[in-house]
Amino acid sequence: MDGAALKSALAEQARAEGFAAIGVTRPDAIPEAGGRLRRFVAEGRHGQMGWMEDRIDWRADPGALWPEARSVVMLAETYTPEVDPLKLLEAREAGAISVYAMGRDYHDVVKKRLKRLGRWLIAAAGGEIKVFVDTAPVMEKPLAAVAGLGWQGKHTNLLSRDLGNWFFLGAIFTTLELPVDEPARERCGSCTACLDICPTRAFPAPFQLDARRCISYLTIEQRGPVDPELRPMMGNRIYGCDDCLAICPWNKFARTSSEIRYAARPDLVGPDLAELAGLDDAAFRARFSGSPIKRIGRDRFVRNVLYAIGNSGSARLLPAALALRDDPDSAVADAAHWAVARLSAVSG
Known part of the structure; x- marks a missing residue:
């Protein structure tokens, strides 16, 4: 199976696993992200999140995290809420909890999907993989942007023309060479x-x-x-x-989540x-x-x-x-x- 056919089959398998979008990039595709991160930390804007500084070299350079990796597969999984989170702010005697935390812990759910997809990739083409969901020193949002999943909006979160901004990100690093996708273009315009x-x-x-x-x-x-x-x-x-x-106005394109464990x-x-x-x-x-x-x-x-x-x-x-x-x-x-x-x- 050549690279293009393998990538197409991988995308089909990702959809079967429940992922809403997939894109591929290289570990060295975000050279400017490291500089932004270092300025963020130098200005103290990370607050008490010392872990950002402790592993800043790995976080700034995905290639340093695993030098053997040749491709990064970025995946999106939707968790679009059924209720308007802004309405919850009106009930002052009740607590407002972020949408993603009203259901099952997404780290466990996404990581299991990534591992299954990674095992499929190994069975289909060999190579080695590592999977990451949020807790590792990986800059998921810049990687997802260059992999074509969306762009980082003015709120610094990832936005998609097809998904809005209600989605989790996961990454599969692999030693396989896969065709890369074009980066997404920023489309926030004059909206603030x-x-x-x-x-x-x-x-x-x-x-x-x-x-x-x-x-x-x-x-x-x-x-x-x-x-x-x-x-x-x-x-x-x-x-x-x-x-x-x-x-965000782009949420008019948000897709309903198919994962029942994310339900509030x-x-x-x-x-x-x-x-x-x-x-x-x-x-x-x-x-x-x-x-x-x-x-x-x-x-x-x-x-x-x-x-x-x-x-x-x-x-x-x-x-x-x-x-x-x-x-x-x-x-x-x-x-x-x-x-x-x-x-x-x-x-x-």
Whole structure:
């Protein structure tokens, strides 16, 4: 089987596995991405994400991660929501959870698909593979862009003419030589919807992100207390933020996900903040078993819930905050005092 025939068969197999799009590029196809990453880190915009700096050489150069690789197969898997994430922000006494975290942890689902597809490739043509889903030092978005899956929008996430921006990315590095695809062209035009909607103004300029002001970063990566200036802007977002994704006009082309495991769990669609605030460590682990939320731990999650309680304006939630003022975790206790002060001021 020649390279073109193999790539065509691989694409057919990828669709059979449930992937929505596939593209191929070379490990050395993003030479400018390393410079952008190093400037991002040098300016401190990565915040507490020290892992970005620790493996910056691998992250900046996919070829350094695995020198034997000759091709990178990038794949997209949709998780388009059934509900409008922006509507969840209106229910101030309920928590807003990012769409991708309402269902099964995508890392497990996508990685299994990638491994199956990789095994098919080895059986069909030999060679070796390595698969990556988000947790490895791989710059998936620049690689996906040069592989033709889409372009990085002004919100820095990947956009597609065919998929909108509700999709996960996975990568298969292989020692096989496969024909490459043409890079996608940027098509944001004069639109600034994603920049304008950001509650914390996390975009210093189009196509640039300061993670230290991003609510996804603040609720997931940030350890310890969040800057008091930013807390009111977080609203009821307790894990992640979808605003810049949800507002994008290209989502009119988004495809419905065929993966039932990405469907939102009913108990994670607008859960009651008072109930979540009362979770101890064991209850937290049980509640979020199989969810990416479990990785941030009870303390960070309850801290987020308390910020949402403080922003709710609801006197009903005051007892939940009062009960946590002496929590063993200092960030939780600080958040509880902040929420109590906010609600006390509202209720008089």
